[in-house]
Amino acid sequence: MPVVNMEKLKFGVIGLGFIGKVHLRNCLKLKSARVVAAADKSKKALNYAKEFGVKQLFTDYQELLKLKDLDAVIIALPTYLHAECAIRAMEAGKHVFLEKPLARNPREGWEIVSTARRNCVKFMVGYPLRFVPEFVRLKSRLESGFLGDIQLAYAVNIAAGPFFHRAESTVPRPVSEWWLNKELTGGGALMDLGCHMINLLRWFLGEVSDIKSRLGYRFNFDFEDYATCIVDFECGTSAVVNVGWFSQSAAVGIELHGSMGHDRAYHSPSSKVITAIKLLLGETPKFYIPHLKELLYFVDYVKNDDNKENRLSGEDALRDLGVIAKAYENQIG
Amino acid sequence: MVGLVKCKERRVDVLKEAIKKALRLIDYSFPKAESVVIKPNMCYYWDYSTGQTTDPNFVAAMIKVLREEVSSDIDVSIVESDASAMKCKYAFKYLGYEKLAEKYKVKLVNLSKVESEPIKVEVKGEIFDFMIPKIIKNADLRINVPKMKYMMLSKISCALKNIFGCNPYPKKFKYHPKLSETIVALNKAMSFQLNVLDGIRVFGSKTLKLGLVMASQDPVATDAVAATIMGVNPKSVAHLKLAEREGLGKIEFTVKGDDLDYFRRRFPRKSLSEKAIAFGYRVACKLGLDKRII
Numbered sequence: 001m002p003v004v005n006m007e008k009l010k011f012g013v014i015g016l017g018f019i020g021k022v023h024l025r026n027c028l029k030l031k032s033a034r035v036v037a038a039a040d041k042s043k044k045a046l047n048y049a050k051e052f053g054v055k056q057l058f059t060d061y062q063e064l065l066k067l068k069d070l071d072a073v074i075i076a077l078p079t080y081l082h083a084e085c086a087i088r089a090m091e092a093g094k095h096v097f098l099e100k101p102l103a104r105n106p107r108e109g110w111e112i113v114s115t116a117r118r119n120c121v122k123f124m125v126g127y128p129l130r131f132v133p134e135f136v137r138l139k140s141r142l143e144s145g146f147l148g149d150i151q152l153a154y155a156v157n158i159a160a161g162p163f164f165h166r167a168e169s170t171v172p173r174p175v176s177e178w179w180l181n182k183e184l185t186g187g188g189a190l191m192d193l194g195c196h197m198i199n200l201l202r203w204f205l206g207e208v209s210d211i212k213s214r215l216g217y218r219f220n221f222d223f224e225d226y227a228t229c230i231v232d233f234e235c236g237t238s239a240v241v242n243v244g245w246f247s248q249s250a251a252v253g254i255e256l257h258g259s260m261g262h263d264r265a266y267h268s269p270s271s272k273v274i275t276a277i278k279l280l281l282g283e284t285p286k287f288y289i290p291h292l293k294e295l296l297y298f299v300d301y302v303k304n305d306d307n308k309e310n311r312l313s314g315e316d317a318l319r320d321l322g323v324i325a326k327a328y329e330n331q332i333g
Numbered sequence: 334m335v336g337l338v339k340c341k342e343r344r345v346d347v348l349k350e351a352i353k354k355a356l357r358l359i360d361y362s363f364p365k366a367e368s369v370v371i372k373p374n375m376c377y378y379w380d381y382s383t384g385q386t387t388d389p390n391f392v393a394a395m396i397k398v399l400r401e402e403v404s405s406d407i408d409v410s411i412v413e414s415d416a417s418a419m420k421c422k423y424a425f426k427y428l429g430y431e432k433l434a435e436k437y438k439v440k441l442v443n444l445s446k447v448e449s450e451p452i453k454v455e456v457k458g459e460i461f462d463f464m465i466p467k468i469i470k471n472a473d474l475r476i477n478v479p480k481m482k483y484m485m486l487s488k489i490s491c492a493l494k495n496i497f498g499c500n501p502y503p504k505k506f507k508y509h510p511k512l513s514e515t516i517v518a519l520n521k522a523m524s525f526q527l528n529v530l531d532g533i534r535v536f537g538s539k540t541l542k543l544g545l546v547m548a549s550q551d552p553v554a555t556d557a558v559a560a561t562i563m564g565v566n567p568k569s570v571a572h573l574k575l576a577e578r579e580g581l582g583k584i585e586f587t588v589k590g591d592d593l594d595y596f597r598r599r600f601p602r603k604s605l606s607e608k609a610i611a612f613g614y615r616v617a618c619k620l621g622l623d624k625r626i627i
Contacts, residue, residue, distance in 0.1 A: 163378040163427075172377040172418040180423060219380070219427045248383065273610050280617055 009299050012037040012073045012094075013054075014061045014085060016045035017176065019099055019291075020076035023126075026292040027074065028052055029284065032299045039064040061085060065092040072122075072302055074295075075099060078176070079191075080184040083108040086123075090115045095122040097298045101195040101324070102317035104186030109321045113314040122302045124310055125317035127199045128290035129252065131297070134265035135200060138254060141263050142204055148260030153239035155201055157193040157252045161225065161245025180221060188223030190215065191324055193243040198231075199320045200254060201241070203311075205233045207319070213327040218246050229327050334359045335549040335558045337590040341542070343381075343533055348394035348546070352529055355548035356398075358589040361527065366473035368408040369399060370442075372525065374480045374495050375413045375424045384536035387478050389429040391531040395478060396437050403474075409437070410468055414444035415503040421445065442468055445501045454518040456579060461518040464501050469523050477525040477552065481559040482536055483603060485611055486512050488570045491559040492528040492552040493581070496520050513572035517579050520552060524581075528555040537563060537601035545596050553582025561593065564602040 011033055013024045020040070027035050037056035038049035046057040058064045065073070065088055072095035075085050082103050089096050096116065102125050103109040116123035129135055141147060162179035178184040185191060190213060202208065210232040215224035226244035233239065253266035269275065269287035278285040284292055294312070301310055310316075336358030340351035373387030381388035392411060399407050411430060413421050421443035425431050434441045449464035469475060479495035486509060487494060496519050497505065508515040532545030545562075549555045553576045557567035567573050567584050577584050603611075 174418045175378065175423070177420075219378075220429065220431060221426060248379075276614070 008032060008034045009302055010034050010036045010069060010071045012039065012064045012067065012070050013049070013076070014039045014064060014073055014089075015076035015078075015081075015099075016040040016042070016049060017076060017078075020045075020074070021048060022288050022291050023074045023076055023097075023099075023295065024049060024052065024054070026284065026288060026295050029292065030296060030299060032296070032303065036070060037064050037067055062088065065089055065094065071095060072097065072298075078178045078184060079104055079186055080178065083112055086112045087115045090119045090121045090123070093119065093121065095302045097124050097126060097295065098314075099126050100199075100317065101125075101186065101191055102314065102321050104184075104191075106318065106321050106325050109314075109318045113318050116314055122298075122310070123314045124294075124298045124301060124312045125314060126291070126294055127196060127312050127317075128294050129196050129200050129267065130203060130312060131290040131293035132265075132267045134267055135254065138256065138263055138265040139204060142256060142258075146261055147256055147258030147263060150205060150235070150237045150256050150258045152257040153201060153205065153237055154255040154257075155197040155239060155241045155253070156243070157197050158242070158244045158247045159193065159250045159252075160248050161189060161192060163245065164248070180223075182223040185223065187324070187328065188215075188221070188227075189225050189243045189245040190227040190229070190327060192245070194227065194229065194241065194324050194327065195317075195320045196252075197241045197243065197254075198323045199316070201231065201233075201239055202316075202319065202323075204254070204256070205235055205237050205239070207234045208232070208323045209234045210330075211323055211327045212330045212332050214333045215331060216244075227327075231323075334587050334589060335547060335551070335554050337558070337588055337593060337596065338546040338548075339544050339591045339595070340533060340546050341544045343388055343390045345390050345393045345397065348391055348533070349397045351546040352394055352398050352548070353402075355529065355546045355590065359548055359550065361548065361550065363399070363403045364474060364526075366403050366407060368410070368472045369403070369474040369476060370410045370412050370469055370472040371395060371476045371478055372412050372495060372499060373430075373478045373531075374490075374498070375419070375421075375428055375430070376416070376490075376498070377419050378424060378427045380428050381534060382540070384534040384540040385480060385482060386428055387480055387531045388533060389433040391533065392430075392478060393433055393437055395476065395529060396439060409439040410442045410472070411439060412442045412444050412466070412469065412499065414498055414501050416498070417504055417506050442466075444469070444499060445503050447501075449501050452522050454522045456514045456518045456521065457575070459514065461515065463519065463522055465522055466499065466501055469499060474527070475523065475525040477528045479528065479530055479555075480535070481530060481532055481563060483563065483565075485615065487516070487572055489556065489560050489563060489565055491530065492525075492555040493517070493520050493572055493576055494556075496523060496525060496552075499523050513575050516572045517575045517581065520576060520581050521579060525552065526550060528552050530555060530559065532559075532562075532596070535600065538603045538607055539601045541599065541601045543596060543599055551582035551586075553577050553584055554586040555582075557584045557586050558588060558593065562596045562600050564597070564600065
């Protein structure tokens, strides 16, 4: 197990696309962590990190991994680079926080997870919905027994996917081409958003026994831009999961229907204007707060005792990936 | 002269009749033509349902009108160019134009990838250099099928601004410091003989089914009517004033057909607070604070 500086965890951020920038800004806010380096192929992206005071900047992440005075890395690269980068970071003895999905397929996911074990580094996959207060409250209601046995559940995650624009809403942003290549993403909306909802439902209801999917192609690409899944859980619950990349109005929610009651939780961002104003003022917009909490959780996990259970382990993310892979295999209609 | 027609549906045959009616209102008769280019608005990966890009059904209806009124074997090319945030190869697919091209046997042309020739255009005594795609220059008929939208930099985007997308150079933001002059110069370089606006769904402060088909041979008058519907004084729009001065058309317009006020009352205009936010954002950009936005 690599030795960790007990004062402040020293981070390198690899990948400064949209979500990498969210993690960078959040990491800079943590009292228990410090960003010492960042890597991205784009010099423009590196300038963003420079403006926030990051001193060591690299266009090649392998140079960043050579830094001795670095405890952990946040990896927010395109999905097809997850396995390569995470494995190299783990072999360099760095603890790894990896953006979801774990990898393009279970085989790559397994390679990452086994490398983490072999090198005794701490590893977590970012699932911010686990830190959304509304979902945490719903989980607590479920565990209290107030809802009885959950027979039916409904999960939805609808967004604009890669076709979204900057927070202030008027300026279209270029879409990175890897998003439009199924070989590089491992899938479309089902992979991107489905893994969030499968992870959340497994947290609520336990393991999945079966899943079937119906994929949709509104925008005529060879990857699905929306999907409906029917999921059976070992506990006996049946769930419907709807995901989509077709809307400029995000909706993320869960509904649980039990023998004694029903409850629902939805996670909504602030308006785009408020988000833009908060970013301009250097504050954390509402939608990024769960990302901040998950990072704080990771820092705590790395710094504290080895026996602490990681709620978002690589093994957990690997199970999500297995369920998604099965959904792609079991298509109906 | 500008023709206005109400049309509540997006079925191709219904749209075709609405377009024909709008053309009759302005006494338009098609010239003899073997080749035609149609320039829809495909500004980004937002499909017709957002009101921000031209509905492929609307273009399909236009193609049907051409085949009925000009020639059944007229050579139709739908043209667009790459932009800073949008690539034609994805937009054609995403917005439904690949399906349209297959069904109606028309060509999709990425103007950034075809042969062009240099041209110099003078506007306000200044010379502008562009490359003009030969397919546009050599077409017998050029039809502009724009949308009507607010735009932060130019107040409105409609017929004249849509031709900005015929410039094959992809990094179009380089023209933003002289946007009005560039819009007018491009319209002088590539004159489109007919403007048929897709106002079935529009995007103002929100998306709305406005149900409008507008036709005119005058792009300045088309934009002036659109601006009026959007609650913008046409004489306050810099590129409209400049276009009129450069002889591209007239801001003063005559409307025929359905009532202009019907559309003006229904258009989802920006509220004062939205205008204030847009102003605040422009100030933030000028101060360089927008770099903080992710």
